[in-house]
Amino acid sequence: MVSSTTDLTCVACGQECEHELVIVGRLLHSTRCTACGHVVRHEQRDLMSAYLRDLEHRLLTKPQRLVRRAVSEPLTFLLGLPAAVLRQPGKIVEELKTVLRPR
Amino acid sequence: MEDAGAGRRIYRRGVPSTPSSGLGPFLRRRRPRGTAAAVVLAGGSGTRVGAGLNKVYLPLAGRRVVSWSFTWAGQGSEIGRFVLVVRPEDAELATQTLRREAAHLKVDVVVGGGTRHESEEAALAHLAPSIDSGDVEVVAIHDGARRLAGPSLWRAVVQTAAAVGGAVPALPASGVLPVGDDGHPVPPRGQTEGLTRVQTPQAFRAKDLLAAYDAAREAGYQGTDTACSAESFSGLVVQAVAGSRTNLKVTYPHDLFLAERLLAAAKYRLA
Structure with a gap:
């Protein structure tokens, strides 16, 4: 799960201000206006299926992406690989917890 | 109407990509690149609030x-130069991002100005030697916040600009009413069918565009978009192409949600 902030125009208060973004895997989970607190979420009813489709695509394209990284930055890739592998289970669990969390 | 033959030459010349780092340059499939340049503006408007x-x-x-943006722009053979215009504070992030995600392209990172016009000027100044030498014959300028401009749109504007001088993507602007000084909509007096919403990338013949921006600077003029400056300070014919x-x-x-869904629906490959 990744959190980020950016300036967007809020549909509730109309202000252009910072919004907090929650990203699960490659999927935008929700945005929150820091001025009025208005939250825009991914539709809950298809969030899990969208997440699973995205996870499947990530898994299928992972070998290709690993090769691309290994070719473009071999040293950085090799040095970072063990830690990256160890991080994956925790990352997936965290993503699932966010997706399954009730509103 | 200007001669279209000169524009067609841009597809015959190739600019080989320059090695960056790692093994990629040795394994990369090399193909001749065109003599159009893609400029992506990521400088911001200077009015950011947070x-x-x-x-x-x-x-x-x-x-x-x-x-x-660079993935879509780089899929055709027309574009051989890539420039990203950034804010000074974003330069490091931009370089890291390009190294990781667009390593197959050589993208020049240029620090822009406080306005869109100044950022365009900075990009053109960077490309000026290549424009003067004829290595870059068409420049396509794109707003970095428009993330779904597909390869066919890039191709259309570059080919049209090469043929007629300038090209902008446009869509019919339906349901548009002028607003009076009091902030209320007023009935349109003339026809509104011809109104369009203009998008980016906007492409122009490079030498004419460079000359137009030189003239604009001397006149102290700052355009709201590239087409505005090009039309005001050059004799370029600007033609609308179908936007998306x-x-x-x-x-x-x-x-953000819509862009994500559109990309997923297209299986992350735009036409």
């Missing part, structure tokens, strides 16, 4: 927005 991430570096479907309804600009939170 300390959040510049929209063009937001993650979208696994990559940052700006990487998608999916080429949306991110303004509201919903735009």
Whole structure:
């Protein structure tokens, strides 16, 4: 799960201000206006299926992406690989917890 | 109408990509590149209100927005030069992002100015030697926040600009009413069928565009978009090409969700 902030125009208060973004895997989970607190979420009813489709695509394209990284930055890739592998289970669990969390 | 023959030459010349780092340059499939340049503006308007991430570096479907723009621009053979215009504080992030996500392209990172016009000027100044030597014959300038401009749109504007002088993507602007001084809509007096919403990338013959921006600087003029400056300070014919309804600009939170869904629906490969 990744959190980020950016300036967007809020549909509730109309202000252009910072919004907090929650990203699960490659999927935008929700945005929150820091001025009025208005939250825009991914539709809950298809969030899990969208997440699973995205996870499947990530898994299928992972070998290709690993090769691309290994070719473009071999040293950085090799040095970072063990830690990256160890991080994956925790990352997936965290993503699932966010997706399954009730509103 | 200007001679279209000169524009067609741009597809015959090739500019080999320059090695960057790692093994990629040795394994990379080399192909001749065209003599058009893609400029992506990520400088911001200078009116940002918070300390959040510049929209063009937001993650979208696994990559940052700006990487998608270069991915689509680089899929055709027309474009051989790539320039990203950034704010000074974003230069390091931009370089890292491009190294990781657009390593197959050589993208020059240029620091822009406080306005869109100044950022365009900075990009043109960077490209000026190549424009003067004839290596770059068409320049296409794109707003980095429009993340879904597909390869066919890039191709259309570059080919049209090469043929007639300038090209902008446009869509019919239906349901538009002028607003009076009091802020209320007023009935249109003339026909409104010809109104269009203009998008980016906007492409122009490079030498004419460079001369137009030189003239604009001397006149102290700052255009709101590239077409505006080009039309005001050059004799270029600017032709509209069909824009795309999916080429949306991110303004509201919903735009982010929509962009993500459109990309997923296209299986992350835009036409």
